[in-house]
Amino acid sequence: MIGFLQNIGRTSLAFLAAIGRLVLFTSSAIRWTFFPPYYLRQLGRQVIDIGYYSLPVVGLTTLFSGMVLALQSYTGFARFSAEDTVATVVVLSVTRELGPVLAGLMVAGRIGASMAAEIGTMRVTDQIDALDTLSTRPMQYLVAPRILAGTICLPFLVLVGDLIGVFGGYLVGVYRLGFNPSIYLARTMEFLEISDVTLGLIKAAVFGFLIALMGCYHGYHSGRGAEGVGRATTNAVVSSSILILISNYLVTALFFG
Amino acid sequence: MTTTPKIVMQGVTKSFGDKQVLRGIDLEVAPEESLAIIGTSGCGKSVTLKCLLGLLRADGGSILVDGVEMIDANRHQMEAMRQRFGMTFQFGALFDSLPIWENVTFRLRQRQTLSRTEARHIAAETITQLGLASHVIDQFPAELSGGMQKRVALARAIADKPEILLFDEPTSGLDPITGGVIDSLILDSVRRLGATALTISHDMASVRRIADKVAMVHKGVIIWCGSASEMDNTGIAEVDQFVHGLADGPLTLAAQAEARGE
Ligand SMILES: Nc1ncnc2c1ncn2[C@@H]1O[C@H](COP(=O)(O)OP(=O)(O)OP(=O)(O)O)[C@@H](O)[C@H]1O
């Protein structure tokens, strides 16, 4: 019984300590983003890595999601003769929900993992200590550019993903379901509001921030050896995916109505 | 006349979880002195150097650099203090994503704006001193052998001629000739540039060449510290055994494992 209570106590303390460490890490990363020196080359590298090299993954994911969405909503809406709404359903689902979430989850797998692995390797091979000895703050050199790049690149990726997703729906709508192309396009634009797109982009910025934060945080606190880096990588992907799903609900609820 | 020691460590302790690695390190290094730190594997030599630079926060004790207490220093003081140090790490710790010339001139370029040509020139000059060909500056760390990486790390530590040099096993894994070159480079930095050096080494021949003073770490404390010439007859069984590399003595492998808390 005592052992059981001790276990609960120890786990909750460890949990609180981890939260505290994360809060400190986050505030320090944000703070250092605004102070010179600015490592623009680091930022550029990250922007290319996140914003450019993620395009194929995000494009493919949203393309097929848009396509499948058109098919599925057609099946459903045909049952009460509301086939015309397919275009609207596709564009609203993609911009408000599927675009950001799918792009977020895919980028979490790609970028979250590679950030954690890279920074974790630097931790276990003493490169982070070496930065400290060479008059460079690791928070500023490694963490701040990644978090900034994540936050600005994800909205861009999602915007591209939205277009491709809607295009996927259009392909299926026109070539498979036999909609008239100009009517499909008109329906796509008819009920779409700017706020649908901005909601998706706000979500994307939040997700980008969380992905980079988790990648950096777990890498930075990586355990020793290859095993430690492996665990950091897994933790980064799992925690950022979960945070994406939770914050997705929170942001949606905040702007609901 | 007494001069202020460059570095004083007093009762420095450090634990990882339940495992106490440093149990009170006492160490004093005079300006322009070369100290060698010896001790069995896992006894806490690397941890000692990292505590000195504040890369690991010591749990207790006192660390004075030029008479200034560093143990409770704030970030600003710590950064200022680190500028005066150059350190090499046991496994090189070169930046994988940067070519050799950017590695070597990393700190120089943080502090002042150097043109690409100037920086490459300095890098080439520094690594040729260490017996590397100058075209190596355009390669990446992963393309070099372990010994070459070690020399680049050394070049990075000395490139801007810091006052205090910390070397964590600078010659391990090198052939004896290169090892000799590095020893003379360390000596040269101390004698000619007036630097203070702390070198961790397992190579007793090299210790004899470079060290004015030798300190042996055992079970988290310094069990012996004296001039290099006194090293052979200290009357302490552990030191004798270590210095002469004997299989018989108090430092059995089992005792070492126990000292590491395994
Ligand atoms: N970051 C760390 N976390 C936990 N334990 C550590 C850490 N760094 C070092 N240790 C432990 O501290 C002890 C001393 O390590 P240290 O690296 O200082 O040994 P060393 O004297 O340099 O040995 P070697 O000659 O093999 O390099 C070891 O038992 C090691 O496991």
Ligand SMILES: [Mg+2]
């Ligand atoms: Mg060591």
